Every structure is written in C-alpha cells, then in structure tokens.
Amino acid sequence: MNREEILKTLDKYNLNKDECIILSGASLVAQGITKNTNDIDIATTTNFYNSLNWQKKIGALGKEIKFIDNLEISNNLYEPEKVVNINGYKFANLDFVLEVKEMLFRLKDKNIIKNLRNQLYNKSLLNFLGTGDMSNYKLKNTSAYIKFDKTMLLIDCGMTTYHELLKKDLLNNLDEIYIAITHTHPDHVGSLTALILYLHFGTNVKINVIVNKSFYEQENHLKNLLKSQGANENYYNFIDISEINSFFKINSKRINHCPELDSYAYEIIVDDETTYYYLGDNNDIEFYQNTLLKLRKNDYIFTDISNKKSNVHLNLYEIQKCTPLDKRSQIYLMHFNEEDTIVLANELGFMVAAEE
Ligand SMILES: [Zn+2]
Numbered sequence: 255m256n257r258e259e260i261l262k263t264l265d266k267y268n269l270n271k272d273e274c275i276i277l278s279g280a281s282l283v284a285q286g287i288t289k290n291t292n293d294i295d296i297a298t299t300t301n302f303y304n305s306l307n308w309q310k311k312i313g314a315l316g317k318e319i320k321f322i323d324n325l326e327i328s329n330n331l332y333e334p335e336k337v338v339n340i341n342g343y344k345f346a347n348l349d350f351v352l353e354v355k356e357m358l359f360r361l362k363d364k365n366i367i368k369n370l371r372n373q374l375y376n377k378s379l380l381n382f383l384g385t386g387d388m389s390n391y392k393l394k395n396t397s398a399y400i401k402f403d404k405t406m407l408l409i410d411c412g413m414t415t416y417h418e419l420l421k422k423d424l425l426n427n428l429d430e431i432y433i434a435i436t437h438t439h440p441d442h443v444g445s446l447t448a449l450i451l452y453l454h455f456g457t458n459v460k461i462n463v464i465v466n467k468s469f470y471e472q473e474n475h476l477k478n479l480l481k482s483q484g485a486n487e488n489y490y491n492f493i494d495i496s497e498i499n500s501f502f503k504i505n506s507k508r509i510n511h512c513p514e515l516d517s518y519a520y521e522i523i524v525d526d527e528t529t530y531y532y533l534g535d536n537n538d539i540e541f542y543q544n545t546l547l548k549l550r551k552n553d554y555i556f557t558d559i560s561n562k563k564s565n566v567h568l569n570l571y572e573i574q575k576c577t578p579l580d581k582r583s584q585i586y587l588m589h590f591n592e593e594d595t596i597v598l599a600n601e602l603g604f605m606v607a608a609e610e
C-alpha cells in the first residue's frame with residue numbers, strides 16, 4: 255500500500271480519528287520515509303477497541319489484537335502525545351515508530367531502524383577508514399574519524415590508515431587534527447609517524463596527539479615510538495584530554511586488552527545527548543557491560559569483536575548473552591578477523607561498522 259491507499263483504507267473502515275494512532279510501517283509511508291507497507295497497525299483506546307466486531311488473534315506483543323483485511327488494531331501502545339497529524343489521522347511520530355521497532359526487534363527492520371536513527375539522532379556518526387584486524391588486508395585496519403568544519407578527530411592510525419586518509423583526500427582543507435590512540439599495536443599506530451611527518455613537513459595543519467596525563471606512561475610510550483621513527487616532539491603537540499577546546503569533548507579510561515600493552519577506551523562527547531563509547535581492542539566484558547548500563551538512547555558503543563575464543567578480544571557470543579535486543583542497534587562491531595563474523599553479527603542484530 256502506498257500513501258493514498260493507506261488513507262483510503264483508513265476512511266473505508268470509518269476509524270475514530272481521535273482515538274486511533276497509525277503505527278510503524280504505515281506511519282513511515284504516510285510521512286514519506288518509505289514507499290510501501292503490507293499492512294496497517296493501529297493502536298487505540300480500550301473503549302474503541304471493545305466497540306469493534308473484527309476477528310481476534312494474538313499479535314506480535316503476545317497480546318490479543320483484532321484484525322480485518324490488512325488492518326490490525328490493539329489497545330496497547332496507545333500514546334496520543336507521540337503523534338503527527340496527517341489528513342485528520344494521528345500517525346506515530348518517528349521517535350515513537352523507532353521506539354516500537356526497537357522493542358519488537360525484528361531482523362527485517364534493522365535497516366529501517368538504522369535509517370531512523372540516522373535521521374533522528376546522528377549529527378556526525380563516526381566514519382570508518384577500515385574495519386579489519388591486523389591481518390585483514392581487505393577490510394584494512396580499524397580506524398575512525400569525525401570531521402567538523404576544518405577540524406578532524408582521528409581514532410587510531412594503523413598500518414593502512416595514512417594511505418586511506420590520502421586516498422580519500424581527507425587531509426586537504428584541514429586546520430587542525432586531534433589523534434586519539436587506543437594502544438600501540440601496529441594495526442593502531444603503524445602509520446602514525448608517517449601521518450605526522452607528512453602533516454608537519456607538507457602542511458600547516460596543527461597536530462594534536464591526545465593523551466591523558468593521569469596515565470603517566472601513555473605520553474612516554476607515544477613519544478618514544480614517534481622519536482624512534484624520526485618524529486621529534488616539536489613536530490606535534492601532546493594535548494591533555496582536559497585541555498581540548500574543540501567540537502567534541504573526550505575522556506579516556508583504561509581497558510583490558512593484552513598483558514603487553516596499556517589500552518584505552520574513549521568516550522567521545524558529541525553533544526549533550528550523544529556520546530560515542532569507543533572501546534577499541536579489548537577483552538573486557540565487564541567494561542562493556544558497565545558501558546551498556548550507561549547507554550542513553552542517542553549513545554553508541556564501538557567495540558572490537560571476535561567469534562572465536564580469544565584472550566585479547568571480546569567474544570561475539572559473550573556480548574550476545576548480555577546485550578538486550580532493543581540495545582543492539584546502538585552497538586557497532588568492528589576489527590573483524592573474517593567475513594563470517596560480520597555475517598553472524600548481522601544475524602544477531604548488532605550493527606556492523608563499515609567503511610563509507
Ligand atoms: Zn587491533
């Protein structure tokens with residue numbers, strides 16, 4: 255059914271316009287988000303529901319609903335303050351549609367959930383330059399950035415990252431770059447020095463390497479790494495997270511990954527309502543669970559994942575166990591070892607980080 259057919263059907267069954275709210279698919283069509291729907295789901299008051307002589311069955315929420323042709327009506331989900339008016343009918347607004355779709359969580363709705371989230375919340379979701387692990391040359395090393403005006407925040411700069419930045423022409427037209435490093439495995443810092451040398455000698459971009467001064471060894475490790483590869487301290491600035499004055503705010507926390515290295519997770523605060531929790535490489539299920547508890551409806555978690563048993567990476571089945579279905583559209587998985595993990599992650603309803 256397209257928009258006209260929906261409105262015609264509603265008129266045909268003489269629904270009480272004050273006491274009915276058109277939900278989900280039909281509401282998206284009416285608001286021009288999608289083109290077609292197979293049926294019309296309606297929420298209504300108990301009064302109007304009881305007055306209908308339609309057939310009964312059990313609906314998606316496990317409760318009784320009534321139906322006729324391709325109309326289904328229930329007295330659940332009647333929330334008259336979450337609507338928009340179209341042709342005299344009340345349609346669930348986009349926030350409400352998303353809320354219901356996330357509650358019901360059907361895999362076929364995954365893309366529309368993602369689109370709705372993009373329309374409603376994502377002012378500047380992270381862009382990925384790669385989503386693979388150290389060996390996945392097809393997906394390239396996991397690294398992400400956000401750009402606002404002439405400032406870029408780059409997270410990690412693995413072996414493939416510098417070339418991707420050049421290939422995508424992202425270093426032109428920059429005034430300032432902030433670089434946050436999760437840890438010093440080569441797939442996270444492998445081309446950091448190359449990037450700094452290029453920016454220092456070839457451009458006027460101000461280079462800030464983000465550190466947290468309360469983790470005293472972080473600055474030293476990075477300084478020594480860069481120095482050993484020919485990038486002196488006067489080629490770039492270390493900036494403490496507390497001193498950043500830019501389009502984002504950022505905090506860092508220690509996270510468990512491997513015994514050889516210190517690893518850090520970042521909380522990137524985009525605005526009052528949106529925080530991206532970038533966990534990077536980790537095997538820290540407790541950290542993941544605690545982050546999950548903090549997650550507001552506009553927040554996102556980005557974490558590495560493996561579908562194998564691993565001492566250094568989070569396991570897909572372990573996070574499946576502790577992640578409620580209605581939260582999975584806010585969890586982006588990355589750092590893939592193989593294609594199979596992506597297929598499985600999708601099947602389980604998680605979001606999969608992908609290069610633009
Ligand atoms: Zn890695």
Ligand SMILES: [Zn+2]
Binds near residue numbers: 437439511535
């Ligand atoms: Zn690592």
